[in-house]
Amino acid sequence: MTCFASGALALFAAAAPAGNTLAIRGGTVLTISPQGTIANGTVLVRDGKIVAVGRDVAVPAGARVIDATGRYVMPGIVDCHSHTAIEESVNECTGSVTAEVRIADVLDNRDVAIYRELAGGVTSASVLHGSCNAIGGQNQVIKLRWGRPAGELIFEGAPRGIKFALGENPKRSNFTVPGTRRFPATRMGVEAVIRDAFRRAQDYKREWAAYDQAVKAAGPKGERPVRPRRDLQLEELEDVLDGKVYVHAHCYRADEILMLIRLADEFGFKVRTFQHVLEGYKVASEIARHGAGASTFSDWWAYKMEAYDAIPYNAAIMAAHGVVVSLNSDSDELARRLYWEAAKVVKYGGVSETDALKMVTLNPAWQLGIDKRVGSLEVGKDADIAIFSAHPFDPATRVEMTLVDGVVYFDRARDASGAAATSAGGAR
Amino acid sequence: MRARFPAGPLWAGPVLVLLLCARGHAARGEAYALVNARVVPVSGAAIDKGTLVMRDGLIEAVGADVRVPPDARVIDVKGMTVTPGLIDGFGGIGLPAPRGGGSGGAGGRGAASSPAPSGSPLAPQSLALDRIAAADALKARDAGITTALVIPKEGVLPGKSVLINLAGEKVEAMVLKEPAALHLHLATLSRTYPGSLMGTMAYARQSLLDAAHYRDEWKAYEASPRGKRRPRYDSALAAWQDVVAGRELLVVTASRENDVRRALDLADEFKVRLALAGAPQAFRVAELIKSRKLPLLVSVNFDPPRAAPLLGTPDDEKDRHAIEDAERNPAELHKAGVVFALVSGHAADFVAGVRKAIERGLPADVALRAVTLTPAEVLGVADRLGSLEAGKIADVVVWSGEPLTKDAKARMVFVDGQLYEPEDKPEPRRGEGSPSPLPRAASPAPEVQP
Numbered sequence: 001m002t003c004f005a006s007g008a009l010a011l012f013a014a015a016a017p018a019g020n021t022l023a024i025r026g027g028t029v030l031t032i033s034p035q036g037t038i039a040n041g042t043v044l045v046r047d048g049k050i051v052a053v054g055r056d057v058a059v060p061a062g063a064r065v066i067d068a069t070g071r072y073v074m075p076g077i078v079d080c081h082s083h084t085a086i087e088e089s090v091n092e093c094t095g096s097v098t099a100e101v102r103i104a105d106v107l108d109n110r111d112v113a114i115y116r117e118l119a120g121g122v123t124s125a126s127v128l129h130g131s132c133n134a135i136g137g138q139n140q141v142i143k144l145r146w147g148r149p150a151g152e153l154i155f156e157g158a159p160r161g162i163k164f165a166l167g168e169n170p171k172r173s174n175f176t177v178p179g180t181r182r183f184p185a186t187r188m189g190v191e192a193v194i195r196d197a198f199r200r201a202q203d204y205k206r207e208w209a210a211y212d213q214a215v216k217a218a219g220p221k222g223e224r225p226v227r228p229r230r231d232l233q234l235e236e237l238e239d240v241l242d243g244k245v246y247v248h249a250h251c252y253r254a255d256e257i258l259m260l261i262r263l264a265d266e267f268g269f270k271v272r273t274f275q276h277v278l279e280g281y282k283v284a285s286e287i288a289r290h291g292a293g294a295s296t297f298s299d300w301w302a303y304k305m306e307a308y309d310a311i312p313y314n315a316a317i318m319a320a321h322g323v324v325v326s327l328n329s330d331s332d333e334l335a336r337r338l339y340w341e342a343a344k345v346v347k348y349g350g351v352s353e354t355d356a357l358k359m360v361t362l363n364p365a366w367q368l369g370i371d372k373r374v375g376s377l378e379v380g381k382d383a384d385i386a387i388f389s390a391h392p393f394d395p396a397t398r399v400e401m402t403l404v405d406g407v408v409y410f411d412r413a414r415d416a417s418g419a420a421a422t423s424a425g426g427a428r
Numbered sequence: 429m430r431a432r433f434p435a436g437p438l439w440a441g442p443v444l445v446l447l448l449c450a451r452g453h454a455a456r457g458e459a460y461a462l463v464n465a466r467v468v469p470v471s472g473a474a475i476d477k478g479t480l481v482m483r484d485g486l487i488e489a490v491g492a493d494v495r496v497p498p499d500a501r502v503i504d505v506k507g508m509t510v511t512p513g514l515i516d517g518f519g520g521i522g523l524p525a526p527r528g529g530g531s532g533g534a535g536g537r538g539a540a541s542s543p544a545p546s547g548s549p550l551a552p553q554s555l556a557l558d559r560i561a562a563a564d565a566l567k568a569r570d571a572g573i574t575t576a577l578v579i580p581k582e583g584v585l586p587g588k589s590v591l592i593n594l595a596g597e598k599v600e601a602m603v604l605k606e607p608a609a610l611h612l613h614l615a616t617l618s619r620t621y622p623g624s625l626m627g628t629m630a631y632a633r634q635s636l637l638d639a640a641h642y643r644d645e646w647k648a649y650e651a652s653p654r655g656k657r658r659p660r661y662d663s664a665l666a667a668w669q670d671v672v673a674g675r676e677l678l679v680v681t682a683s684r685e686n687d688v689r690r691a692l693d694l695a696d697e698f699k700v701r702l703a704l705a706g707a708p709q710a711f712r713v714a715e716l717i718k719s720r721k722l723p724l725l726v727s728v729n730f731d732p733p734r735a736a737p738l739l740g741t742p743d744d745e746k747d748r749h750a751i752e753d754a755e756r757n758p759a760e761l762h763k764a765g766v767v768f769a770l771v772s773g774h775a776a777d778f779v780a781g782v783r784k785a786i787e788r789g790l791p792a793d794v795a796l797r798a799v800t801l802t803p804a805e806v807l808g809v810a811d812r813l814g815s816l817e818a819g820k821i822a823d824v825v826v827w828s829g830e831p832l833t834k835d836a837k838a839r840m841v842f843v844d845g846q847l848y849e850p851e852d853k854p855e856p857r858r859g860e861g862s863p864s865p866l867p868r869a870a871s872p873a874p875e876v877q878p
Binding site for chain 1: 616617619620621622623624625626627629630633634637638641644645648652684685686689690693713716
């Protein structure tokens with residue numbers, strides 16, 4: 001099927017002109033907010049924002065109505081660890097520090113995984129580099145606006161982030177490609193690489209401070225000194241030091257988690273999330289004290305040495321110690337059923353249903369700094385909404401409809417016609 | 429050794445006899461008048477029976493009622509069509525094959541023009557000019573190509589292209605514009621930075637920043653050198669200066685749909701003059717291209733060699749779709765109202781690619797403009813090239829039939845007013861009695877009048 005993106009898409013994705021009001025009525029609303037669960041509730045949406053949530057919400061005349069009777073309405077799922085929609089290589093593997101490379105540059109709006117993830121209720125994702133190097137580069141938080149140009153995938157206003165990686169991947173334990181040996185080869189080396197990078201960033205910061213001083217000293221009439229060379233790598237690390245960039249650190253073992261906390265303390269920055277963090281349960285208090293979140297798998301481990309000492313209670317234990325925990329996919333495939341990943345932590349660790357749902361909605365939203373915008377169904381937030389056929393933890397549930405900014409980007413009824421995915425031009 | 433007048437087919441006999449007599453004289457200074465021609469000037473309406481006069485390497489006059497100067501060599505081209513010479517606005521004409529020596533075909537590699545070895549993949553300062561084998565480049569005239577922008581296809585920053593006219597024995601004599609543009613291929617290197625597309629973008633950004641910083645350093649030094657250490661010379665950063673100043677075109681090779689946005693992002697951030705080359709998926713972002721008036725060099729290299737995937741097997745289905753998309757790209761762009769040049773994109777057979785674009789729905793007249801006047805416009809030489817107008821360079825092709833159709837042969841190719849007559853290669857030679865490639869009735873032998 002090679003039909004050119006055209007009319008079908010326009011009808012589908014752009015059907016909500018500004019000023020349009022939409023009411024999702026009759027469903028069980030899992031607000032993930034203090035409002036709790038509302039039976040036979042209504043979510044009212046205007047201009048892509050939620051304007052009312054409740055049992056007795058008046059639906060204005062002329063509003064479009066989505067009948068959700070018998071269905072479950074919940075905030076769109078936020079995936080805190082995704083490699084979806086990246087064009088070509090996920091890694092700039094040629095150096096150990098590549099803070100200057102940007103996922104935003106290589107977003108691929110035609111990756112059909114975007115659509116498939118919408119079909120799993122996902123509406124936002126943190127698109128990260130791989131873990132080939134200690135400092136991988138600048139990640140990009142996106143909204144899954146399938147069919148829109150790449151630039152419009154970007155979650156506008158989301159805080160900047162950077163991917164770090166510890167352990168076997170950056171030291172290339174399991175990936176020996178002939179001719180590509182590279183420092184570091186040990187966990188000690190990974191630490192040295194990161195420390196060296198931040199030392200250079202500190203020098204860089206001093207260089208610019210000296211320049212600013214010299215400009216001041218020269219006064220308006222004196223000869224202006226030449227501006228120092230702008231270095232995109234060090235500029236980014238300087239912003240990490242200044243707390244302007246969230247650090248998302250791929251890690252497994254307790255010792256490397258503690259190492260990065262010590263190193264961050266030494267340089268005065270915060271780690272926003274530990275990713276994978278399979279041994280997080282061993283150092284949950286330390287993670288909580290640092291103020292970091294943890295984004296982990298429910299029950300996926302043992303795929304390499306550093307991923308052996310893992311337990312399915314990891315998420316529950318970390319949460320019990322005060323860590324903001326999310327469950328992520330790290331996979332285009334797993335991303336389609338993150339709601340079932342959440343269900344698993346109810347079984348393992350006895351997490352409440354609401355807290356479990358938070359682990360795929362509000363918690364990852366906080367971890368990405370977008371919790372004021374998404375993650376729960378509350379007035380003023382973006383109308384990023386998933387409508388399920390049954391409770392999201394029901395083994396037979398499925399997503400019927402997914403909205404981003406109040407626009408329907410996935411509709412199972414339409415999907416049955418087979419036109420939806422291809423009309424956006426990505427699916428083949 | 430001059431090879432401008434190889435033994436031609438029978439029909440051209442009279443032309444040859446006469447011209448051979450004139451071989452001793454320099455071609456420059458000569459005047460030619462093509463009479464009884466169907467003239468397609470591209471810049472204006474076609475003339476069914478017109479005259480084109482060339483003198484001293486330039487077009488002197490063109491029109492239906494042009495007086496033939498008494499000293500001109502008159503060539504009756506009744507039944508034939510005269511167009512501007514074709515311009516390959518982005519390709520590798522005259523460059524050595526990327527790997528292995530001796531694949532460039534027979535002849536033409538004199539010691540004076542032996543090409544330099546493949547350059548660094550990150551060398552904006554390298555000049556395509558230095559790598560062109562003049563005699564190899566001249567072979568492209570057989571297809572009616574008179575002008576070529578030449579840049580290596582390998583690397584990320586392959587250097588600066590040169591625009592050459594395909595006449596002369598040494599490349600210096602061929603140069604129309606040097607450098608023509610600085611090039612950035614949105615490609616990646618293996619095992620060395622940048623090894624990913626995002627790395628290439630970062631590298632480009634850093635290069636542009638470094639170039640601006642380099643400018644500032646030298647500017648400050650030149651303003652008052654006393655008491656200062658001079659900045660270190662850097663040939664790569666020096667090479668960027670005209671692009672950074674907006675004087676030189678940056679041509680970004682875009683092989684992916686989103687490369688168009690990537691290139692625009694760079695151009696916007698650094699305020700550089702941008703043109704896009706390749707762009708096999710440009711039709712998907714036609715509105716963006718139109719709204720930004722982005723100069724476009726669309727490749728007809730529809731099936732370039734594809735790198736094997738890192739993991740798994742090549743996706744034949746995906747490749748097939750990519751080829752189909754690329755083939756209809758020109759027609760779709762035209763339907764969307766985008767003006768663009770068609771270029772070889774390093775394809776071996778430029779004209780065959782153009783024909784394919786026509787088969788896929790691109791109107792023939794649009795295609796002709798896309799290989800003549802539009803590339804001249806994109807490359808900033810439309811004031812001297814690209815159409816048949818008085819005062820422009822005499823790059824002219826006489827076609828045996830409708831230009832850009834399979835049966836049309838370039839019978840005479842004038843470059844800088846110098847006549848070259850391609851051999852009729854595909855036709856096997858069987859001696860004196862061999863049949864003419866042209867049906868005589870449809871297209872009688874041209875008569876040359878003194």
